[in-house]
Amino acid sequence: MKRMIVCVKPVPDPNAWDRLQMDPVSKTLIREGIPSVINPLDKHAVEAALEMKDLFGAEVILLSMAPFDAQPVLREVLGMGADRAFLLSDKAFAGSDTLATARILAQGIRNIGEFDLIFCGNFTLDGSTAQVPSQVAEFLDIPNVMHVCDMSILKTESLLLTQKIEQGTVKLEAEPPLLLSFTKEANKPRYISFMEILAAEKRKINIWDNAILNIDETLIGLKGSPTQMADLLLQPKQRKGIRLTGNPEEIARKLADKIHQLGII
Amino acid sequence: MDFLLSQREELLRKSVREFAESELPPKIETMEKTGEFPIELLESMAKLGITGIIAPPEYGGVGLGYLARTIALEELGRVCAAIPMGMQVHHMAIAALNDFGTDEQKQKYIPPLAKGDTMGVVAVTEPSGGSDVLGMQATAELKGDKWILNGRKCFITNSHTSDFWIVIAKTAEGAKGLSAFIVEKDHPGAKTGRVEHKIGLRGANTGELVFDNCEIPKENILGQEGGGLAVALKTVSESGRTGMAATALGIVNACLEEAARFASERVLYGKPISSLQAISFYLAEIYTELDICRLLCYRASWMKDQNMRCDTENAMAKSYTCDAAVRCARKAVEIHGAYGILQEYKVQRLLRDAMVTVSAGGTGEIGKVVLARAALAPYRKKK
Numbered sequence: 345m346k347r348m349i350v351c352v353k354p355v356p357d358p359n360a361w362d363r364l365q366m367d368p369v370s371k372t373l374i375r376e377g378i379p380s381v382i383n384p385l386d387k388h389a390v391e392a393a394l395e396m397k398d399l400f401g402a403e404v405i406l407l408s409m410a411p412f413d414a415q416p417v418l419r420e421v422l423g424m425g426a427d428r429a430f431l432l433s434d435k436a437f438a439g440s441d442t443l444a445t446a447r448i449l450a451q452g453i454r455n456i457g458e459f460d461l462i463f464c465g466n467f468t469l470d471g472s473t474a475q476v477p478s479q480v481a482e483f484l485d486i487p488n489v490m491h492v493c494d495m496s497i498l499k500t501e502s503l504l505l506t507q508k509i510e511q512g513t514v515k516l517e518a519e520p521p522l523l524l525s526f527t528k529e530a531n532k533p534r535y536i537s538f539m540e541i542l543a544a545e546k547r548k549i550n551i552w553d554n555a556i557l558n559i560d561e562t563l564i565g566l567k568g569s570p571t572q573m574a575d576l577l578l579q580p581k582q583r584k585g586i587r588l589t590g591n592p593e594e595i596a597r598k599l600a601d602k603i604h605q606l607g608i609i
Numbered sequence: 610m611d612f613l614l615s616q617r618e619e620l621l622r623k624s625v626r627e628f629a630e631s632e633l634p635p636k637i638e639t640m641e642k643t644g645e646f647p648i649e650l651l652e653s654m655a656k657l658g659i660t661g662i663i664a665p666p667e668y669g670g671v672g673l674g675y676l677a678r679t680i681a682l683e684e685l686g687r688v689c690a691a692i693p694m695g696m697q698v699h700h701m702a703i704a705a706l707n708d709f710g711t712d713e714q715k716q717k718y719i720p721p722l723a724k725g726d727t728m729g730v731v732a733v734t735e736p737s738g739g740s741d742v743l744g745m746q747a748t749a750e751l752k753g754d755k756w757i758l759n760g761r762k763c764f765i766t767n768s769h770t771s772d773f774w775i776v777i778a779k780t781a782e783g784a785k786g787l788s789a790f791i792v793e794k795d796h797p798g799a800k801t802g803r804v805e806h807k808i809g810l811r812g813a814n815t816g817e818l819v820f821d822n823c824e825i826p827k828e829n830i831l832g833q834e835g836g837g838l839a840v841a842l843k844t845v846s847e848s849g850r851t852g853m854a855a856t857a858l859g860i861v862n863a864c865l866e867e868a869a870r871f872a873s874e875r876v877l878y879g880k881p882i883s884s885l886q887a888i889s890f891y892l893a894e895i896y897t898e899l900d901i902c903r904l905l906c907y908r909a910s911w912m913k914d915q916n917m918r919c920d921t922e923n924a925m926a927k928s929y930t931c932d933a934a935v936r937c938a939r940k941a942v943e944i945h946g947a948y949g950i951l952q953e954y955k956v957q958r959l960l961r962d963a964m965v966t967v968s969a970g971g972t973g974e975i976g977k978v979v980l981a982r983a984a985l986a987p988y989r990k991k992k
Contacts, residue, residue, distance in 0.1 A: 538673055
């Protein structure tokens with residue numbers, strides 16, 4: 345195991361979600377003025393990669409497609425202990441849907457070169473489609489295991505994976521090269537130590553635009569995105585009030601029935 | 610003039626905040642009940658770099674300096690002020706060793722502190738008082754190749770959680786009669802005494818050290834013989850006061866958060882109490898206090914990092930911030946109404962903790978003596 349690539353994405357800080365607004369025309373989030381944080385599940389992917397680094401001394405590379413100003417977020421993840429970072433940033437990438445994003449990330453990975461494993465968070469907080477990891481794997485023609493909630497290494501250097509499914513888990517054995525996407529149960533991401541903050545200042549964030557990736561511009565950005573957003577609505581948060589009527593005994597009975605129906609007791 | 614923190618400092622704050630919010634809350638109930646410092650946290654705080662934040666890298670530390678330390682202590686104090694109380698005294702010991710120790714002493718004693726193998730202590734205060742340093746009664750006498758130490762030190766933070774202590778004692782009369790010693794707990798005649806049960810900062814260990822014909826190797830004197838006053842004053846004024854201020858700054862931060870959250874959620878007369886002007890003015894005052902305290906604390910720490918003299922600025926940050934913590938905590942408790950005095954609510958702890966910061970690390974009044982001296986300096990008539 346020599347090289348791990350972790351795909352990470354800056355997302356709007358959940359603490360600032362009450363300030364998030366939607367552009368009524370483009371149906372996209374207005375991100376200006378909203379601080380970015382690393383997608384929480386991506387931290388679990390980084391931790392999984394860093395565990396491989398601890399075990400095998402593998403190089404851990406971060407890869408992100410994001411605007412130019414995402415560098416502080418990448419710097420933060422470098423502070424967890426990753427070795428290098430590549431930021432894929434170009435106006436031509438703007439408006440990419442999951443397919444176009446996966447195409448760009450896959451090209452970024454090809455440009456980085458050889459790898460053993462690619463790690464992703466299972467989904468991102470902002471889009472929550474959970475499509476990109478599998479699409480990247482498809483573009484790279486490698487297997488993909490989603491919902492990984494546990495990972496260990498067998499002597500043969502193959503991986504023993506536990507995959508979370510709706511009602512239980514599945515145990516899988518798999519061999520690199522492979523793309524894995526992790527759930528929050530997979531591990532506890534390490535804190536960013538002060539020593540790593542200092543070390544990360546010396547680590548390089550490489551910025552690659554499309555002049556370097558050289559992807560056909562009809563296949564990326566808005567033009568290369570088959571997804572058409574028909575409409576997007578904010579879900580109003582409202583408690584559904586039900587008025588129970590009758591004498592106190594009847595009300596109590598109806599209430600108990602309701603609670604029973606809901607399966608609470 | 611630049612009031613912005615660097616990316617490094619912002620990241621450090623974020624890192625400590627994440628750590629504090631995840632790791633400290635599960636410890637608080639036990640700390641409040643037992644009055645014991647959660648010693649098991651030392652390992653993870655060392656991994657993060659908190660224990661060795663001001664220690665030089667060549668002695669196993671991070672070497673980040675005092676502004677970084679203040680931010681780290683503030684973030685810990687925002688969640689549980691007893692933790693930075695223990696940590697800031699721990700840092701004082703590192704500062705004393707680094708400023709006054711021989712290379713052998715630094716090699717031997719700083720790494721275990723930086724790595725969190727033990728906690729640091731600087732023991733000055735005695736039952737007869739702390740501010741009157743020259744009035745101390747503990748004595749040390751050189752006999753052959755050993756110093757013989759006799760006396761008691763009290764109100765000593767980390768007294769029972771440390772493997773060695775930096776102790777100031779009299780080796781002669783007068784200002785040049787104090788000396789500092791590194792005393793290991795295994796030195797014959799050294800022992801810990803009673804543990805104090807405080808109203809606040811309960812999870813910070815405070816206790817007594819007793820020296821009964823305690824034998825200390827001759828080479829364990831820290832600094833010059835007769836240089837103990839400098840060790841005590843420099844360490845307290847440049848490291849202790851700023852650490853105490855940063856701890857209180859964390860409390861002020863927590864007061865604002867708790868008060869603003871409660872005032873926004875608590876509904877009276879059909880609307881949140883934050884819409885009542887009396888409550889909103891309280892919040893405005895806490896909000897302003899937080900900014901004043903933060904600016905004072907950061908300036909003092911920044912000056913220390915620039916190797917500027919900063920005893921006055923540290924005294925100002927300490928006396929103002931610790932008093933402000935009490936004022937803000939009282940307002941936060943009042944905003945909570947009857948809930949404010951219930952143990953389930955954090956604000957009562959903030960008030961108790963804030964009260965302890967006022968007299969710890971040099972009383973607020975001693976701080977004001979330093980400030981008055983600075984204010985009057987231009988008008989002092991030459992004799």
